Amino acid sequence: MAGMQSRRTLIAAGIACALVGGLTGCGGSPATSEDGVVTITVNGMPPRTQPVDRKYFEEDIKAFEKEHPKIRIDAREGQMDPKTFSAKLAGGQLEDVYYVYFTDPAGLIARRQGAEITQYVKDMPYYDDIKKDYLKVFTSPDGGLYGLPNGQYSLGLIYNRDLFEKAGLDPDEPPATWEEVRAAAKRITALGNGTVGYADYSKNNQGGWHFTSWVYSLGGDIAREDDGTWKAAFDDDAGRKALQMLHDMRWTDNSMGTRQLLQIDDVQKSMGAGKLGMYMAGPDNIPTIVKQFERKYEEYGVAAMPGKATLGGGNGFMFNPKASPEKIKAGIEWVQWKYLNPERTEFEDKRASDNDVPIGLPLDRLFTGEAQEKQDVAHSKYANVPQENYKPFVEGNAVIEQKVEPPNAQQIYAVLDGVMQAVLTDKDADLDKLLADAAKKADGILATVK
Numbered sequence: 001m002a003g004m005q006s007r008r009t010l011i012a013a014g015i016a017c018a019l020v021g022g023l024t025g026c027g028g029s030p031a032t033s034e035d036g037v038v039t040i041t042v043n044g045m046p047p048r049t050q051p052v053d054r055k056y057f058e059e060d061i062k063a064f065e066k067e068h069p070k071i072r073i074d075a076r077e078g079q080m081d082p083k084t085f086s087a088k089l090a091g092g093q094l095e096d097v098y099y100v101y102f103t104d105p106a107g108l109i110a111r112r113q114g115a116e117i118t119q120y121v122k123d124m125p126y127y128d129d130i131k132k133d134y135l136k137v138f139t140s141p142d143g144g145l146y147g148l149p150n151g152q153y154s155l156g157l158i159y160n161r162d163l164f165e166k167a168g169l170d171p172d173e174p175p176a177t178w179e180e181v182r183a184a185a186k187r188i189t190a191l192g193n194g195t196v197g198y199a200d201y202s203k204n205n206q207g208g209w210h211f212t213s214w215v216y217s218l219g220g221d222i223a224r225e226d227d228g229t230w231k232a233a234f235d236d237d238a239g240r241k242a243l244q245m246l247h248d249m250r251w252t253d254n255s256m257g258t259r260q261l262l263q264i265d266d267v268q269k270s271m272g273a274g275k276l277g278m279y280m281a282g283p284d285n286i287p288t289i290v291k292q293f294e295r296k297y298e299e300y301g302v303a304a305m306p307g308k309a310t311l312g313g314g315n316g317f318m319f320n321p322k323a324s325p326e327k328i329k330a331g332i333e334w335v336q337w338k339y340l341n342p343e344r345t346e347f348e349d350k351r352a353s354d355n356d357v358p359i360g361l362p363l364d365r366l367f368t369g370e371a372q373e374k375q376d377v378a379h380s381k382y383a384n385v386p387q388e389n390y391k392p393f394v395e396g397n398a399v400i401e402q403k404v405e406p407p408n409a410q411q412i413y414a415v416l417d418g419v420m421q422a423v424l425t426d427k428d429a430d431l432d433k434l435l436a437d438a439a440k441k442a443d444g445i446l447a448t449v450k
Contacts, residue, residue, distance in 0.1 A: 036070055037069075037070050037071070037072055038070060038071050038072070038326050038327060038329075038330045039071075039072040039073075039074055040071065040072070040073060040074065040096040040097060040323075040327050040330045040331050040334065041074045041075075041076060041095040041096045041097070042073060042074070042075055042076065042095055042096065042097040042098075042317075042331070042334060043075070043076045043077070043078050043079060043095045043097070043098055043099050044075075044078075044079060044099045044317075045057050045075040045076060045077050045078075046077070047077050052355055056351065057075070058075075060338055061073045061075060064334060064337055064338065067337070068330075068333060068337075071330045071333060071334070073334060076095055079098075079099040079100075079315075089113065092322075094320050094322075095320065096319065096320045096323045096327045096328075096330075096331055097317050097318075097319055097320075097331040097334065097335065098317065098318055098319075098320065099315060099316075099317055100147065100315065100316055100317065100318050101313065101314070101315050102137045102149075102152075102312075102313045102314045102315065102316070102404045102405075103313070103404060103405050103409065104318075105137055105138045105146060105147055105316075105318065106137075107450075108146070108318060109138075109140045109144075109146050112321060113321060114146040114147060114318040114319060114320075114321055115146065115318075115319040115320060115321045115323055115328055116140075116144045116145065116146055117145050117146060117147070117148075117319060117328060117332060118143075118144050118145045120325075120328055120329050120332050121145060121148075121332060124332060124336055125336060125341075126336075126340060126341075126342060126367065126370075126371040128369075129367045129368055129369040129370060129371035129372065130148075130149065130340065130366055130367060130368075130371075131365075131366060131367065131368055133401065133402050134149040134152060134314065134316075134366055134402075135148075135149070137149065137314075137316070137404065138316060138318070146318055146319075147316050147317055147318035147319070148316050148317055148332070148335050148336070148339075148340065149314055149315070149316040149340075149366055150314075150315060150316050150317060150335065150338075150339035150340065150364075150366075151314050151315045151316070151339075151364045151366075152312060152313070152314030152315075152364055152365070152366060152402070153282045153284065153312055153313055153314060153363070153364075154282060154305070154310045154311070154312035154313075154397060154402050155210075155213045155280055155281060155282055155305055155310050155311050155312065156280070156281070156282065156283070156302050156303055156304050156305050156310065156393045156396070156397070157174065157175070157181070157278050157279070157280060157281075157302065157303040157304075157305070157306070158271065158278065158279055158280075158281045158283075158285050158286065158289075158300060158301075158302055159171070159174055159277060159278045159300065159301050159302070159303060160271065160274065160276065160277055160278075160299060160300065161298070161299055161300060161301050161389065162274070162299055163188050163191065163195065163274070163276075163277045164184070164188070164277070164301075166191055167184070167187040167188045167190070167191055167277070168187065169184055169187060169188075171301055171389075172301075172388075172391075172392075173392075174301060174303035174392050175278075175303065175306060176303070176304075176306055176392075176396070177306045177307070178217070178218075178245050178306045178307065180306070181198060181278065181306055182198075182245065182248070182249055182253065182255070184197065184277065184278070185197025185198040185249060185253065185255035185256070185277060185278065186253050186255050188255070188277035188278075189253070189254065189255040189277075194275055195275050195276075195277070196255070196256060196257040196270065196275060196276050196277065197249075197253075197255035197256070197277045197278065198249060198255055198256055198277060198278045198279065199256060199257065199262060199266075199267045199270060199276055199278075199279045200246065200256070200262070200267075200279065200280060200420070200424070201262055201263050201264060201267065201420070202260060202261055202262060202263075202417060202420035202421045202424055203261050203262070203263050203417055203421065204263050204417070205410055205413035205414055205417060206263050206264055206413075206417075207413070207416060207417040207419075207420035207421065208412060208413025208414060208415065208416030208417045208419075208420065209311070209405075209409075209413050210280050210420070211234075211242065211416045211419060211420055212311050212405065212406065212409075212413070212416070213280060213305065213310055213311035214242035214245075214246075215234050215238045215239055215242055216305075216307075216308075216309040216310060216311050216401075216403050217305050217306055217307030217308060217309055217310060218237075218238040218241050218242055218307055218308070219238050219307070219308045219309070220233065220234060220236055220237070220238025220239060220242075221233040221234070221238075221403075221406075222234050222406040222412060222416075222442075223406040223407060223412070223442070223446055229447075230406075230407055230446035230447075230449045231443055231446060232412075232438075232439040232440075232442035232443050232446065234416075234435065234438070234439065234442075235435040235436055235438070235439040239435050240431060240432070240435065243419070243423050243431045243434065243435070244431060246420070246423050246424065247423050247427075247429070247431065250423070250424050251427045256424070260421070260424040260425050261421060261424075261425070264281075264285075267279045267281075268285065268288060268289055268292070268293075269293070271289050271293075271300075272289045272292060272293025272295055273293065274295075280305075282363075283302045283361045283362050283363055283390060283393065284361070284363060286300050286302070286358075286361065286385075287358050287361070290358075297358070297385040297386055297389075298386050298389070300389065301389040301390065301392065302362065302389070302390045302392065302393040303392040303393055303396065304392060304393050304395070304396020304397050304400060305396070305400060307400070308400060308401065309400050309401040309402070309403050310397070310400055310401075310402055310403070311402075311403060311404075311405065312402035312403065312404065313404060313405060314364075317331070317335050317339075319331055319332075340366065342367070342370075342371045342372075342374035342375050342378075343374070345374065345375045345378040345379070346377075346378035346381065346382070349378050349379060349381070349382035350382060352382075353382050353384065358384060358385050359379060359382045359383050359384050359385065360379050360380070360382075360383030360384065360385045360386075360387045360390075361385055361390065362387075362390045362393050362394050362397075365394070365397070406446075407446060407449040408445050408446060408448065408449060411445045412442050412445055412446075415438050415441045415442055415445070416438060416442075418434075418438065419434045419435070419438050422434055
């Protein structure tokens with residue numbers, strides 16, 4: 001959930017930086033030295049508290065500079081901290097290449113706080129293979145490109161393959177619709193002995209986060225923009241269908257258990273205890289369950305989100321609006337080589353395999369076509385997890401839309417937590433009233449979006 005990460009706000013760059021922008025980088029250093037070497041500042045370097053990741057990062061800088069003798073990397077720790085970002089931008093201290101979450105670019109682009117890179121990516125290796133959904137995150141309304149992705153996640157269904165088999169379900173053919181989820185949850189619950197078919201979150205903003213994905217999967221939206229004004233959009237058929245399905249699974253089928261007001265660690269504990277059939281999450285949950293509860297990767301599968309779309313997120317890099325063309329070009333070279341480089345996947349997998357890192361999970365699938373094929377071949381060579389268990393997720397995600405979080409997501413999630421809690425704890429909850437009241441609150445929150 002991007003909401004578990006820090007939020008970011010920005011202001012316009014300062015006058016002093018603007019005065020030197022044409023001749024120097026925003027930090028004041030010349031764009032190119034006398035010997036033709038371009039030095040760029042980048043963030044995203046792992047802190048010293050992550051010694052292995054930092055070691056790999058430093059090794060990669062050396063390897064990149066060896067292959068690109070006219071580029072030097074001045075790496076900084078950190079990402080985009082809302083407490084310091086505005087001052088860094090105004091004071092000329094913002095890195096030439098800076099890390100953002102998928103929820104950031106639209107506002108940054110609107111406020112002209114990122115450099116357009118459309119003209120510089122035409123010859124970038126594998127650019128045409130990057131999934132269009134992720135490039136769209138960095139694209140302005142007029143079609144200009146302002147950044148590149150380097151990681152993504154999307155929600156699906158984590159499920160216990162052993163419980164599927166015990167319930168007479170095929171673990172290689174997990175549910176593809178919410179009706180199938182409901183039917184499977186009933187069969188798993190019928191196993192008894194405290195087994196729960198399906199669980200969901202409903203507190204600490206995680207309930208609202210999941211309700212958002214429910215609505216997306218049913219073809220709806222949480223918020224829509226009309227002529228620059230954002231309004232709540234979930235008080236509709238998609239919102240009602242989501243709540244009705246949750247209500248019926250909880251109260252009619254009794255397939256969600258009696259214990260509610262859950263959050264992620266509660267649900268992971270149930271899955272790790274072998275008492276839960278399914279829950280909504282990304283594939284990155286599986287290593288947590290395996291390691292924390294001493295389970296085996298073979299016990300779990302991942303299915304794509306049922307329906308039309310899923311909630312996803314991710315991160316990428318944008319470029320200082322005051323950076324020179326030379327710095328922007330060098331920055332794109334770095335981002336492509338380091339983060340969007342299928343040619344290095346095998347090397348990275350081999351390196352990671354020596355440190356007990358799970359290889360072969362369906363994470364950060366940013367490409368299509370030849371680029372993704374190259375990565376898949378490398379992952380298969382070094383895979384230490386059962387990739388066949390994730391085939392439903394990979395194939396399903398290829399045909400559904402990934403949608404990002406709504407504006408002011410955390411505040412809206414807090415409101416929607418109450419909706420989830422009411423449905424899961426009150427059999428007689430008025431679904432229409434819940435949606436209408438929440439929409440009014442959300443409208444007030446969205447009115448502050450700029």
